[in-house]
Amino acid sequence: MGIKDDVLIVEDSPAIGMLLKSYLEKLGFSQIHICNNGASAISTFNDLIEQKKLPIVFLDYMLPDMDARSILTQILTLQPNARVILETATEKDDEGIKELIRLGVYQYIEKPIRFESLKNIIDTLEKEESFFQKESEQITMLKNAEEKVLEKTHEQIDFILKSTHQISHNKITNILGYSTDAVTSYLQKLLQEGKIIEIGEKKEIACNQCDSVKTSQVFFCPNCKGSNFRSGKLIEHYDCGNITEEQSYQDDICPNCKKEIKALGVDYRIMKNHYICNDCKEFFPEISTEYICLKCENKFKLEDGRWKNSTCYKVVNM
Numbered sequence: 373m374g375i376k377d378d379v380l381i382v383e384d385s386p387a388i389g390m391l392l393k394s395y396l397e398k399l400g401f402s403q404i405h406i407c408n409n410g411a412s413a414i415s416t417f418n419d420l421i422e423q424k425k426l427p428i429v430f431l432d433y434m435l436p437d438m439d440a441r442s443i444l445t446q447i448l449t450l451q452p453n454a455r456v457i458l459e460t461a462t463e464k465d466d467e468g469i470k471e472l473i474r475l476g477v478y479q480y481i482e483k484p485i486r487f488e489s490l491k492n493i494i495d496t497l498e499k500e501e502s503f504f505q506k507e508s509e510q511i512t513m514l515k516n517a518e519e520k521v522l523e524k525t526h527e528q529i530d531f532i533l534k535s536t537h538q539i540s541h542n543k544i545t546n547i548l549g550y551s552t553d554a555v556t557s558y559l560q561k562l563l564q565e566g567k568i569i570e571i572g573e574k575k576e577i578a579c580n581q582c583d584s585v586k587t588s589q590v591f592f593c594p595n596c597k598g599s600n601f602r603s604g605k606l607i608e609h610y611d612c613g614n615i616t617e618e619q620s621y622q623d624d625i626c627p628n629c630k631k632e633i634k635a636l637g638v639d640y641r642i643m644k645n646h647y648i649c650n651d652c653k654e655f656f657p658e659i660s661t662e663y664i665c666l667k668c669e670n671k672f673k674l675e676d677g678r679w680k681n682s683t684c685y686k687v688v689n690m
């Protein structure tokens with residue numbers, strides 16, 4: 373335990389007040405205030421509350437100037453969480469005591485006051501306090517963890533949006549790996565702030581195995597399946613049938629038959645936009661393509677893909 377709370381004893385008998393004080397000191401309390409009537413008790417309690425203290429109150433059931441119910445009500449009005457322990461010589465099933473318990477007395481202690489029963493009450497009170505303390509610490513921890521997750525989601529969405537001009541809702545959730553209300557409401561917030569705008573629905577190719585639109589298009593040589601190729605211009609020399617890249621005809625000399633090429637369309641032609649494979653040296657007007665799912669690594673052809681629709685956003689001010 374840390375520093376013990378203040379204690380306020382409201383007791384008109386100096387003997388009982390001093391006894392209680394000595395017991396409490398034994399239990400480790402050092403800030404003990406004694407009042408012998410209701411009016412001074414209320415004003416002392418009020419002073420302590422203003423000093424941000426929450427004293428434990430021992431309240432005598434029988435006081436000369438005010439009845440216990442009136443003092444209790446005033447204390448609870450000042451501080452609803454006040455812990456008031458009623459000192460009583462009367463049985464607990466007395467109607468007056470019962471009413472005070474209903475009104476919010478924390479505990480009662482029988483007179484004559486014995487050290488053991490006081491110790492029990494204080495132990496219970498301290499256990500309860502450390503329990504509530506831990507509980508509220510846990511709630512704070514959970515809240516912090518939740519906020520961190522949200523923050524992380526927002527950062528990731530920001531990062532995705534900053535690296536693109538436009539992107540579909542499906543793509544965002546596929547890249548994140550999850551689709552939650554938090555994602556939707558954050559995008560809604562960005563829309564309201566004018567950082568992104570909606571530009572209608574977008575159709576995207578999706579994996580035919582897992583439905584993800586997080587795909588990548590890969591290109592490869594139709595002959596050797598290699599992906600090491602370049603695009604360029606080819607020249608076909610009609611005389612000898614040689615077809616090689618433009619730059620292999622140095623000074624207009626065919627690299628195969630060593631004759632000069634003379635007139636475009638007469639003895640040679642240029643084949644534009646061809647792909648030349650660096651691995652097998654074959655060339656093609658079209659290169660093969662397929663899609664790879666970046667989620668499940670499934671490979672599929674364009675015609676086998678699924679198509680999915682979702683809202684597309686344009687990034688305007690991120």
Ligand SMILES: [Zn+2]
Binds near residue numbers: 581666670
């Ligand atoms: Zn997939």
Ligand SMILES: [Zn+2]
Binds near residue numbers: 593597598652
């Ligand atoms: Zn090849």
Ligand SMILES: [Zn+2]
Binds near residue numbers: 626
């Ligand atoms: Zn030739």
